[in-house]
Amino acid sequence: MIILINILVFIITVYLQSAVFGRFDLFGFAPNIVLILIVTFSLYRKIYEAYVFAFVTGFVLDILSAGPFGIYTTVFMAIVFVSGLIVDEDHSKISTTFASIFLAISALVFYITFWAIVSYQSKNFTLSGFVFSIGQTAITLGVFFLVFPYLKKIFLWEEKVGDVRIR
Amino acid sequence: MKKISFLIFFSVLIIIFSLLFFKSKGSFSSVDSGVTRVFQPVGMVFVNSTGWIKDLFSNIGNIGNLQKENKELRSRINELESESARMAVSEKENEALKRELNFKHVSGFETITAQISFFDPTNIRESIIIDKGANDGVKEKMAATAEGFLIGRVAEVYSNSSKIILITDPMSNVPAQIPEVSATGIVQGQVGIGLTMNQVPQETELKKGQAVVTSGLGGEYPKGLVIGKVENITKKNNSIFQTASLRTLIDFKSLERVQLIKE
Numbered sequence: 001m002i003i004l005i006n007i008l009v010f011i012i013t014v015y016l017q018s019a020v021f022g023r024f025d026l027f028g029f030a031p032n033i034v035l036i037l038i039v040t041f042s043l044y045r046k047i048y049e050a051y052v053f054a055f056v057t058g059f060v061l062d063i064l065s066a067g068p069f070g071i072y073t074t075v076f077m078a079i080v081f082v083s084g085l086i087v088d089e090d091h092s093k094i095s096t097t098f099a100s101i102f103l104a105i106s107a108l109v110f111y112i113t114f115w116a117i118v119s120y121q122s123k124n125f126t127l128s129g130f131v132f133s134i135g136q137t138a139i140t141l142g143v144f145f146l147v148f149p150y151l152k153k154i155f156l157w158e159e160k161v162g163d164v165r166i167r
Numbered sequence: 168m169k170k171i172s173f174l175i176f177f178s179v180l181i182i183i184f185s186l187l188f189f190k191s192k193g194s195f196s197s198v199d200s201g202v203t204r205v206f207q208p209v210g211m212v213f214v215n216s217t218g219w220i221k222d223l224f225s226n227i228g229n230i231g232n233l234q235k236e237n238k239e240l241r242s243r244i245n246e247l248e249s250e251s252a253r254m255a256v257s258e259k260e261n262e263a264l265k266r267e268l269n270f271k272h273v274s275g276f277e278t279i280t281a282q283i284s285f286f287d288p289t290n291i292r293e294s295i296i297i298d299k300g301a302n303d304g305v306k307e308k309m310a311a312t313a314e315g316f317l318i319g320r321v322a323e324v325y326s327n328s329s330k331i332i333l334i335t336d337p338m339s340n341v342p343a344q345i346p347e348v349s350a351t352g353i354v355q356g357q358v359g360i361g362l363t364m365n366q367v368p369q370e371t372e373l374k375k376g377q378a379v380v381t382s383g384l385g386g387e388y389p390k391g392l393v394i395g396k397v398e399n400i401t402k403k404n405n406s407i408f409q410t411a412s413l414r415t416l417i418d419f420k421s422l423e424r425v426q427l428i429k430e
Contacts, residue, residue: 017288018285018286018287018288019284019285019286021288022285022286022287022288023286023420023421024420025290025420028290028359029290030290032288032289034288061288064285064287064288064296065287065288065289065292065294066287066292066293066294066322066330066332066336066338067292072288111289111291114289114291114292115291115358118291118292118337118338118358119337121338122337122338122355124337124355124357126357126358126360128357128358128359128360129291129337129357129358129359131359132290132291132358132359133291135359136289136290136291
């Protein structure tokens with residue numbers, strides 16, 4: 001059941017990000033729902049599940065993207081790694097504020113790293129890329145506030161059926 | 168509580184700085200348009216509310232029949248809306264196909280038509296994946312067009328699919344010219360901005376609306392493919408070149424089909 005739910009979440013996420021949010025933008029910015037899911041997943045699911053989810057999702061997105069190859073996988077795995085270090089076993093202590101700050105930092109690191117590598121490769125450093133990274137982080141954070149309560153319920157579904165999960 | 172205040176403050180600052188940036192780039196008209204679009208339906212409700220309230224009170228005694236009639240009418244409206252939406256899609260497709268056919272006929276290029284399967288997951292890189300690959304005759308470096316306009320170049324070819332790097336990608340460089348003033352330059356993608364034409368000699372008199380086409384220099388792209396039009400011109404003192412931001416004539420994000428030009 002857990003595997004099936006994770007696969008379903010993974011498929012929906014990849015399709016939404018690549019086929020829908022890849023062509024959608026608000027004033028030029030588009031939310032990164034994969035990042036939102038990775039952060040929420042890493043905070044509320046078992047750490048090994050989060051690693052698998054981060055790796056598979058990152059790898060598929062790396063293939064679909066124009067690169068630099070490996071950036072999705074590396075950043076997603078790093079998010080899960082950091083989450084494992086700073087979050088203890090009792091996920092009930094995780095507040096929305098903490099999760100949103102964790103997401104904001106993750107998104108900033110992801111976009112600024114992405115922008116810096118692309119700028120270095122194209123030898124074309126522009127401030128617009130930095131501002132763009134901040135804008136992308138802001139809209140991702142906005143969407144996170146909207147979907148976080150629902151994602152939390154989805155990822156903690158076992159507690160609803162009485163199967164108490166230990167992180 | 169302090170954390171929440173800080174978070175809200177920080178988020179608002181980020182949004183303000185982002186909007187300021189886009190305003191300074193002259194693309195704030197889209198914000199105006201967006202705000203109008205959001206508020207327009209509510210405004211129309213307010214304008215129409217007087218008549219609606221009047222009708223409601225006059226018909227209150229006949230509410231049973233009205234409900235039945237309303238249900239039937241709603242069902243009919245749904246049918247018509249669905250039909251209208253289907254027709255709009257067909258009309259749009261028809262127009263796009265006409266332009267593609269016209270481009271093929273006028274230019275004389277042999278093309279391969281392909282459907283877009285995926286867009287790049289981030290907005291930093293600009294690429295698409297299409298449903299035609301090596302099995303269909305697709306080769307690396309083929310120029311890609313849509314409705315007669317240059318959109319990019321094939322970067323990677325797989326057996327049944329290919330990856331196209333769009334000209335709006337920051338790694339894309341297209342040798343271009345402005346035929347009206349016989350000026351040449353390099354068209355580059357810029358993160359968050361779109362297209363800019365660099366290395367245009369300072370003495371060239373650029374004007375808004377001038378067409379930019381491929382120059383064919385370097386042999387990477389066929390000569391004469393339309394890229395876009397000049398939107399803003401930036402001249403700097405002590406520089407031998409000027410920069411122009413370009414406006415593409417088609418919306419890359421709403422593309423569904425592309426044509427690859429066979430060499």
